[in-house]
Structures are given as C-alpha cells and as structure tokens.
Amino acid sequence: MSDEAKNAAVSAAKGGDEPKVSAEEIAQLRAEMVQMRDEAKKMRDDAAAMKAEIAEERDRLKDQLAALDDRGGKWSDYLEIRGLHVEFDGFVAVKNLDLTVMHGDLRFLIGPNGAGKTTIIDAITGLVPATGSATFRGEQLLGRKPNEIVKLGVGRTFQTASVVEELSVLENLQIAEGFRRKTRDLFRKPGAPSQNVEYMMDVCNLTEDAHKMAGTLPHGKKQWLEIGMLLVQDAHLLLLDEPVAGMTPAEREATGQLLKRCSKNRTVIIVEHDMDFMRQFADSVTVLNQGEILAEGSVEDIQHNDEVVRIYLGGEQ
C-alpha cells in the first residue's frame, strides 16, 4: 500500500477534516464493504464445495484409475538378479549376471543378437533352467514352474506374438484376467467384461476389436493384445521381448506412451533393437554382450560409451 493511499484511508476514517465525505457516503461504503465480505465468503464456500466435488469425483474415478495407475505397487517391488547363469550344452548364454531393476523403472535391455537377452527372460520365467538367483518382491523365481511364477506377479510377452487365435480379443483378455478365479467360477459364463478389462481394452486401443478373433488381428494389434493381457493379469514385473518389432512409428509412439505409463507403478524390462524407441522412452539401459553386462546407465551414458557404440550401436550414431 502506498503512503498516499494510506493517508486517504486515514482521513476518510476520521471523517471530520474533509467535508466532501458525507455520513451517507460512509454508510454506503460500509454497506459495500459488508457486501464484498459476504461475496468473498460465498466464493470461498463455493470453492470449498467445488473442491469437495472434485474429491468426490476423484473418489468415484479412483476404481478405474487404480486399474492402471495405482495397483498398490511399492518401492520394494523390485527385481534382483544375482549370479544368473545359463548354459546350453556347454555354451554359456548368460554368465554370472547381476542385475537390479527398481520399482517404477522402465529398463531397456539391449545388446547384439545372441547376447542372451531373450535367454534372461526365459530363465526368469521358468522356460530354461538356470542357476543363481532371481528374486521379485523377495520371492525366488528360479526353479518354479511358469504358471507359479505368473502368480507372483511376473508377466512376459514373446518375440513372436502368441495369443489364442481362436478366441476373441475379449476372451483372450478374460483368460488373462481369470487365472485367479476360484474353481467354482470356472464353470460360470465368462460374462460381461469387467471394468478392469474394459479399461485395458481402451488403453490398448482394442475396444473396437473386442469381438474379433485374435487370429485375424494384424501383427501390431496382436502385440497390443499381448501387452493388454499382461496388464489385466495384474503383472508387476513386465518382461517384454521386442514389443514394438513390426509396428509403425505411430504405433510405436502409442505403445511407448502406454508402457511409460505402466512403468510408473511397475517394474518393466524391455528388450529392443529400436534405438529411437529406446531414446524416447527408456529410464535406464543395460547393455548386454555375450551373456555379460557391458554397460549400464542412462540413455546418455550408453550413447557415449565407446564400447557400446563399437559393438552395438555402430554407424547409427
């Protein structure tokens, strides 16, 4: 407040010195002030009401949002691999590998062909026998059967899409969702899609294909369906083997956004050869070569690692 204004206000309050200001005027001003105060109060109330409404609305939407964005993932949901070793008839595909991927991380696993990337995923999900240890949420994954591993919240996709071709998209998703069903419920009709499934279909752009046979989907959509199946099955560790191979740039973009979003509350590992895709979406990168870790770090670090450039990125840079 300036001095002038201060004086004016003071003189106005005194009333006497300046005859121009009549008593009525003062009364009027006072009334205006009261009115203004009321208005302000009303606005404050409105705001509070709106806030409450918003909160209510958010509560209402929470179920849906929760499906994707808040599944109660915790910092402790991380993957820890120690001394993982895979051998095929004497050929060492993965050599005493240590790798930790934290909750909320979107980790890219890159490396030359035959480096052992797919093999790592195979080992974690029980497809090939391995020694060492791989724990997720404190549970040992090695030595378990694939279907038990899934129940621990681990999901994977394959380099080639493998969906149940003779079932519709919706049915595929319901199967993915349904593995926790009680035996009794297995004999119920599959019924209408659950909220979860509907939401995921929406997220994965599959809503309009819901009743198409999965076998008739184009390649890219099959991949999306695969990802969708992981999401509805509520996997917290997502292992994706070249999920965008064969997709158009636009589809890649969409897939990337989707995965980025998923990774907020999950642990995601993506094996990819598409460097643009990696640059765009990776939180962190692990470079594998001949079964061993060559480098690990941010995208920047990796791109400036001479060794990585020499062995893998090559002329692209």
Place this chain on the structure above:
Amino acid sequence: MGMFFPQIVAGLSNGSILLLAALGLSLTFGQMGVINNAHGEFMMAGAYTAYVMSSIIGSRTVALAVALVVGFVVAGLLGLLLDVLLLERMRTRPLDTLLVTFGVSLVLQQLARDIFGSTPVYAAAPEALTNPVTIFGYSFSAARLFIFILAIVCVAALYAVLKLTPLGRQIRATGENRDLAEVSGISTKKVDHVTFFLGSGIAGVAGVALSLLNSISFNFGTTFIVQAFLVVVAGGVGQLKGAVIASFVLGLCQSWIELPTSASIGQVAVFLIVVLFLQFRPQGLVAVRSRNLA
C-alpha cells in the same frame, strides 16, 4: 542260467523286428508328420508280394531276393498313391492323417481279403533260413538272424541317405518348414512324394522279411502297428537314432519280462515302460530342442 544268452538273442531279434516295422514310420511320421495307420497294410502288401513271388519263382532264394525289391516298389507305390491322392491335401493338418489312413487300412485289409481270400497263406522261405544256425553251441533261427542283419542294413542305408545326400537334406528341410523349403528352390511336392515312397517302401521290405516268421493274411500288419508307433514315440519323432535304441531296448525288455511272467504281461509291460519313460523324456529318447514356443 542257460537261458541268458538265448534270451539276449531273442530280445535283439525282437528289437530288430520292431525296428524294421518302425523304420518307415519314423521317416514318414518324423519328416512329414503323417501318422500312417496304413503302414501295417503296406507291410502286408510286402508280405503278399513275398507270397506271390514264392509261388511264381522256382528258386526260393531268388524269390526272396526278388520279393525284397518288388515288395519295396509295390508298397512304395501304394504309399505314393496314398500321398498323391489324399495326404497331399492334408499337409496342414497332420493329426487328421491318422484317421484317414485308418480308413485306408480298413479298405486295404478288405481288398486283401477279396483278392487273396481270408485263409492265411504262406511264403516258402529259402531252405537255409528255415533251419537253425548254431552260435556258441546254441541254435537260433536263421530267419531271425537274417532279419536282424536286414534291419541294420536298412537303418544304415536310410541314415546315409538322410544325413549325407542332398536328397536327405531336402527331405529334412521340407519336413521342417515346407514354405521355407519351397522358397529355397526345393520342390516340396516331389520331396514329399519321395519321402513317402521311401517310408512305405521300407514297410514293404519289412513285410517281406517278416513273412519269414509268420503266415500272411489280411491282418498281417495289425500285429505290428501299435508297437511300431510306440517305438517311434519312445525314440523321439524323426530321430533314427532314437528309433534304433528304442526298438532294441523295448525288444530286450519284452523278452526279459516275459521270461519269468507271461507273454501278455510282457506286452503290457512294454506299453507301461513307454508311458513311464515319457515322464522323463516327453519328447522321446532323442529330443530335439528348439526355441519356439510350440
């Protein structure tokens, strides 16, 4: 125990019979995925060839030699016909071939009955093969020795063809990925026909050889077919090595189990051994690993 050596020989002999019956199957099943239920009837065709040859050729030895060749060709041609007429259009659904060929086997059996009558016939074997041979003071059937040698020869020949010749590579390539073979310049149609001809031809040879031990009638082949399939399964599909080991192991098991028990227990035991064995090696003895999901 005095029976030790004879029982080993009996087991090996049983094994060689199983092998001979299973060899062609292992080829057609392994490479083409065709589950040929009519394989036994191709053996029957071979056996009847032996019978016809023995009744039109004076010398029994010559008749047998001729029958081996003609039996191969006759059964092979039957197989070729089957492949050209029916199986060719069923490449994409191998499991269905099992039922189609079952139908074929019914028809062939009835045909045999109508042509040769329902009374069993008998192909006169060369004198030398009906008499015993003596090894280490024990006498054994010369016919069985002959079959044993024949089985080994057939395996060796088939192995050589598959592994060492361009044809063999083509057969294997086609067996694995038809489209890819085709775009590699291989005429898969021809290769399939050759494969099926070979497999069926071997059944014919087996039939000729086994006619030395049995009478020949329309149900000649049914005796062997179930066990032959088991050998293929236990050995690992498409695996010659597996088929060889499996047939000898099963042959020996059967003769040893039969010794203290009875023939029927011996047969049942063989079935159970295979089921149990598949518990340990579901893909058979010699399994092929591949990284595909399927």
Place this chain on the structure above:
Amino acid sequence: MSMLEVKDLSTGYGKVTVVHDISFSVEAGQWVSIVGNNGAGKTTLLKSILGLLPATGGSIAFDGTDITKAAPNKRIRSGMAFVPQGQQSFGQMTVEENLHVVADQYGSEAQARYDEAVEAFPVLKEFASRRAGLLSGGQRQQLSIARALITRPKLMILDEPTEGIQPNIVADIQRSIRSMSEDKGIGVILVEQKVQFAVERADLYYVLASGRFIAAGEGGPSAVAEAKEAMRV
C-alpha cells in the same frame, strides 16, 4: 520389358481378399521398396509374388515368362530369392546344412557358392555346426539372407529383414542391399515398416495401405518425409 511385371494382382486368405489389384514392375538392378503399416498386406503380396499364395486375379511375369501359376520352387529356380519375415530357418539342421540344402541344387558350383555365403557373414562360419534353431534371432536373419544369396538371384525379395536386428547390422544390411542392386545388378523388392531404412536409398518406393498402393515415388533421402506423410493417412 521389365524383369518383373505384376499386373492387377489380387489375393487373400479364403474368402477375404487382402491385396487388391496391385500393379508394379521391377527392373534389373533396381531397388523397389514397399512400405506400409502393419497388416497392410505386404507379406501377403510377397507370398503371392512367390507363389506361396495363389493369386485370385491378375498376372505376374518374370523375365518375360508368365509365372502366375508356377510353383514357388520354379520361381526360385528362375532367379527369384526370398528372405521371409520372422527369421525363419531349418531349425533342426545345422547352419552348414541350411546353406547346403540350397547350394546342393547347383551341382558342381555348390561348394563355391557355400564358401561365398559364409564369407559374407562371418557369424555363420563360427556357428557352422550349430543347429540353426538354437541361434539368436539376429543370427538366424543373417543365415536367411545368406541362404537367399546362394541362389545368385536376379531378383531379391526381402520381407522386413531388419526386424529384430541390432542397429549396426541394420546399417550393414542396408549397405549390402544397395550393393546388390548397384554392383551386382540384382533387382530388389524390399518390404519394410522402417520408412527411413527402406526409402532413403531405394530407387522407387510404394506405400501400401489396406492392400492398395496409395502413394509412390522415387526413393532418396528427400522422399522419406513424403512417404512417412503418405503412411499417416
């Protein structure tokens, strides 16, 4: 007359027509790229050109002869070569056998052609006696290209050869395709989704969408953006 003349080609699966009235041609030494989104019908079109899918309409002529009805292996013999999508190989045969099964068909030249192929892809030499089914995806892709090259084709057809291949090899593949068409005079049909890779150094490009060509033009770095734009529509 062009080496390959495709006229009004239509094909599909069962009753569903996937490729509609496609016409184009390829000259010797020309690199033609076909780009298109997922499921646009690229693979289907190639399969039909190779005879793996019967054409339901139109005609295909190669080297002046009509091959619309010829069996695939005949087309290969007459000078086409194909690198299929998905890194296919004869998984139970060794790498060496995989190459020999093709080389065998050239009688006395077999060994020479085999040597030439492994020379070009050193990995294959290293793993010569390993079963192809055990190779990694990228290794298998190299094998696949080598297998196609053995036939010394006049026309090389590649279906998404860079899918799942490490970046530095991708660049190699681009170079070797260029050299195929430039140095050896081989015609090339390349089907790709990676527009940059496909159009940058091609002579001609076509954009396929829903089984029809919706755009075409000369290749080159400047065409990349054009093609990308066309694909968006």
Place this chain on the structure above:
Amino acid sequence: GWGRTVAEKNAAEAAASAGTSTAKSCVDTSGSTIKIGFVNSLSGTMAISETTVNKSLHMAADEINAAGGVLGKQLKVVDQDGKSEPAVFAEKARSLIEKECVAAVFGGWTSSSRKAMLPVFEADNALLFYPLQYEGMEASPNIFYSGAAPNQQIVPALDYLKEQGHKKLFLVGSDYVFPQTANRVVNAYAAGNGMEVVGEEYTPMGSTDFTTIVNKLKFSGADAVVNTLNGDSNVAFFKEYKASGLTADQVPVISMSIAEEEVSAIGLDNVRGQLTAWNYYQTLDSAENAKFVKDFKARYGQDKPTSDPMESAYTSLYLWKGMVEKAGSFDVDKVKAAADGVTFDAPEGEVKVDGENHHIYKTSYIGEIGDDSLIHTVWQSDGPIAPDPYLKTYDWAKSLSASAE
C-alpha cells in the same frame, strides 16, 4: 415303464409248471418253407475258419432240401455275420430269433461267441447247434453241442501220449478259455497218470512272437507238447519251433486246433509229422465220408479240404432234422424232448445225441500230418465215446468237476 424284477420272474417261473417256457415263439410253421438261421463270422479275424463252416452248413441245407426238406417243408436259410465279435453274435442271434423267427440257429465258433449267445437262447427258449470242440463244463438246455467235449478230444490225446511213453509235457496255448480249461484237464490228467507238466505258457491271441516260449520249451526238458494255440499263432510257433532245432521225432507236438485247412497256411514244412487230435479227418475211410468230401469239393473247389468243424456243423443240421422228424414238430420243447438217442451216419462215423447233456457220442482219432498236407489216423478210440462235458466219470478229474458244479 418299470417291468418285473428278477425276483418276480423267478417266482413266476416257479409257479408255472417246470419245463414249459414262458417265452412265446414267433416261428411260422404254416407255409411250405421253414426258416433256419446260420450265424458265422464272415468278416473279422475268425472269418478264415468260420466261412468254411458256413459253407458246409449250406451244403447240408441244400442236400436236405433236395431230399424233400424237413417234415415236408423246404429249409429257408437266413445268414448272419457275427463279425468275430461276441457282442455281435449275441445281437445277430437275437435278430434271428426275434426278427427272422427261425426254427433253429446253427453256428458260432469261439467259446466267447457261444457264451455271448447262450443267454439269448435261454431267454427266448430257442435252439442253437454249436459245431465246435470246446472246453466242456457246460450243458445248456437250449444248445446242442455237436463238437467234441474234452473227454472226446483232450483225454484221448493224453491217453495216446501216455501210451507212447511221453512223461514230461509242455503246454502252450492262446490266452483264452479253451486252452486254459483244456490245460486244467491236462494238469489233472498228468497228476493222476504219472506224467509231469514242465511248462505252461499262454500268448495273447494273434501273438506272433514265440522266441521266449520256445526258449523255455527247449530248456524245460519236455518230451511232448500239447498245443492249444489257435489261428495265426500256430504259424509263428511252428516256424520258431523248427528254426530252434526241435523236431517231431524228439518232442512231438499234439495240436487241438490245427485242422486240414491250417496245414497249408502254416506251411507243410513246419508241421510235417506232428500230431493232431480230432473226431474227423478228410482221410477217414468210409462211404459217408467219401461222398461228403466229393460233394464238398465239387461244390467249393478241389483244393478245399474238409475238416472236423465243417463236418460237425454239417452233421448238426442232420441231427436237428432227425430230432424234428422224431418229434413231428418244430416246437422247441418237443424237439428237445425227442433229442435223446437220435443218430446219424455222419462222415466221421455214427453219432448219437445224448438227451441228458445235449452232447453227442463221437469217435476220437489221433492223426499225423502227412506229406500230402492231409492228416492220417494213427490211432482211434474203440467206437464212439460217450460225451462227458463235466468229466464226472474220471477219477483223476474229481477236483475239476467238483468246482464246476
């Protein structure tokens, strides 16, 4: 709807006077023809043997018709295929009785086919004429057994072996009821007659692998083999037997199911000089047989041998004719009542029906397989032997008959 219970049926049957049957017959005796049914396996594994039986049955029917029929009525034959499956036999038998309304049925071969048909005939009170030698221990009021009971085939065979001084028997048979029951008889006989059974082996039907069994035989020290294998198995067995160095001189095999037709199938080389036990051979020297053989060959071909089951089937039709004519009626109960003592001069010699157990008196012959592929009698019983399906008249068989009653 709910029908009567077994208890009600038994009560009803007890109430009705014994003997008269409750089932009503639909046989039509009004016309000039009378229907009879033949049920034989014309397909399946048994077709080989059973078609021959079917042929001789037809020959008998034609002969009877040519001679004026039965009670002046021409026979009209209805053929049914039993397909070598017991269940089919039962079904076809039912169809013959209930649908075709035949006066009598002829046929069956395996014990299982007979066992399957037996309840049908008993329930419908119809007649079956069963032509084969079999294991005994049965006597259904609705079946006439024209083949040998054990005491007419097995016992004479053992008597013969004993007479020839054989002491150590090796038994080999197919895994089914005839061989197993027959071998129980052999065991009992051996125990009672100072012989020893040194081995007893069974193979699944159709089995062709005899290496192990022949090994066992060789190492058992047996001096004779009693063979009850059937069908194809004989071929494999005899080939193995010969190839292992055994001969008919050292260890003869006496077979219960090898007849003339099988000899050529097994191969004469393999069975020359071996023994068989039957009640008929083509080589039997009698006027009836000469005519039978001649007619059969004329009808079906010179190369077709005649054998015991065919002859027995042929005879059974004539026996039925005799019974019907004696009864003067086609009625089942009357025919049964008239059966006792009916005789016929069969190719095998005179046979006579035993009204008690429905079997027939038969002469037993032991034969040796000769160079002409035919079987030549080397021993024969003193006239027809009375049938004794339960072996009640033999001391050594006490344990057997006791358990079967």
Place this chain on the structure above:
Amino acid sequence: MNPAGITELYAKYKVWVGVVVALALIFLAPAMMSDYNIGLLSKYLCYTMVAVGIGLAWGQGGMLTLGQGLFFGLGAYVMAIHMKLSDIAPGTVPDFMAQYGIAKVPGFWELFRNPVMAVIGVVAVPGIVAAVLGLLVFGRGVRGAYFAILSQALVAAFAVLLIGQSKTTGGTNGLSDFDGFFGYDLTDPANKEMIYYICAILVLLMVLITYWIRHSFMGELIIGVRDQENRMKFLGYNPASIKVFAFSLAAMFAGIGGAMFVPVVGIISPSDIGVTPSIVMLAGVVIGGRTTLLGPVVGTLLVRFAETQLSEAYPSAWTYLEGLMFILVIAFVPLGLGQCKGLWPWIKDRIGLNGVGAKSAGEAKAVNA
C-alpha cells in the same frame, strides 16, 4: 407378436426349447419301434455317450483320443461285475471262475457288489484312471500325435491285460449271461424300454453338461490350451489340469456308456474295446462334426444305424464303406455334417449348433489343431 420378438424369445430360451424337443423325441421313439429295435437304439445311445465325450476332448480340447475303449471297458466291466455278482448267490463264484477252479470272488469284484458302489464305480473308475493318466501324460507336455498314439497303446495294453487275466475277467469270453439289472429282469420288454429311457436321458444330460462347459469360462480355457498350451502357462494356468479335466470328463462319459452297454447288449468282452473298436468310436464324431455340440450325437446314431443295416445285407461292403467314410469325410469335409453350413446356416445359428469352438473363423483352424 412380431417375428423379431419370437426370434429374440427363442434365442433366450433356446436351450430349453432344445431340451423339450429332445425329450419329445426320446419319448416318442419307442412307440414306433419293436423291442428288438429299441435294443439296437439303446446300443447306439451307449456309443453316443462315448462320442459326446470325444467331442469334448477332441473337438474342443484338441486331444485326439484313440483309447476311449479303455474307459468304455472300465465302466462296462464295473457294471458287469456288479450284475454278475447280483445274479449269483452270496458265497458262490460265477461259473467261469469255477471253471478255472477259483473258489472265492476276488477283492476288486467285492468292491462293486453293493449297487451304490457300482454306480459310483462306473463313473469314478474311468474318471480316476483318466485323471491319473492325464496327469502323467499331459503334465509332461505330451500332446498331439504322441498322445493319440499313447492312448491307442494304452487301450491295446488294457485289452491284452483283460485277456491275460482271464481267471478274474473272463478273458476273451468277457462277462455275459446276466439275469437282472439292479433287480429288474432283463428279459422283460418293459425293462428293456426302461433301460432305453435311461440311456436316452443320460445322453441328453451329457449333451447339456457339454453345452454348459462350452459356454463357461472353462470352455474358453480348454480352447486356449488347445491353441496355445505353453502360452497358457505364462498366463498363470496349469494346462495339464485343464486338459485332465476335459479328458476325465470324456472318460466318465465313456465309462457310463460302457456301463449301459452291458445291460443293453448282455455281454462285454475285450473285443468290444480293443484298438479298432476304439477308433470306430470316433467315426460318428468325424461324420457329425467334431467341433459341434450335436454333431457327435447325430453322427454316431447315423453311423451305427448304417452299420446295422448295411453289414447285414453286404458284410464286406460295409468294411469298404466304413473305410471310405473315414477317408472321404476327413480328407474332404473335415468338419463332417457340421460343415453343411451352406445348407442350413440359418438353422445352425438359431439352434446354437455353433459352439465356442466353432465360431466362424475358428472352424478351419480347429481342424489343424
């Protein structure tokens, strides 16, 4: 009501409409048939029960089982043992055992003397055997042709075993000559009719159970396992247990079929359940269409009827015909009558012949499975 309304109503209650039609057929049939033909029809119905199970295991689940004779036989023998035991006086043994000199009824016979135990056994024995086999076999990922061959071998082994153990199983003769079925006299035509009704109702029930499964979540899982067995593992399922379920259910159906076969035909012997009879049990499924719900039923009735008719008139022609049937149908119309889409697409859609597995695009693929 407008036509659209009717169709809608129909769609809603189509299952019940089907049931009512089926019941009407079942109760009308005897009126038009002789006792003899009712007996035949009952026999066909027994085979139909097996076929319904095969439709589930093979058509839906992709498990080509060539060994249903095994389960058919188990059910039949359990029933036969019970019927045999209730015919004879306590303490005595059946005649064939006496012939072998056995004085005491063996233990596994005693188990089924009690009628309740017998009824349970008819379902449970095949079911348990199938479950154990299934766990062994499917648990190790044995499938496709391997499974088909194994199942064939098992039924062969079973037949050999039955024959080999003739002292307690009756051997090749099997078990026959029964007086009563749970106390009811088998010679009384009224009881034959009653048995026919039991068979028919059982078939209807089995069809309904199959319908229900096809339309439940389980039905989807079964298809999932057929198409992508390994993928299902990575979705958290144990494919083996899903397969075992379908396979055991099929086995139970076969067992019940076998059990009814005994009172209907009056005999069960190894020759009814061997390798060839087991494949022939597939004939009706092949003809009727493996992927459809009613195909196996219609197909089996047709095939068996044709068999009776033709094999009487032309015994050897029937074998040719049967062979040709397998050849022509499988090679050229792999989905059998279910493929007559051009003929009655409309009816099919309405009646609901189209099951989960037969959904349009799925059909061609199902054949390849």
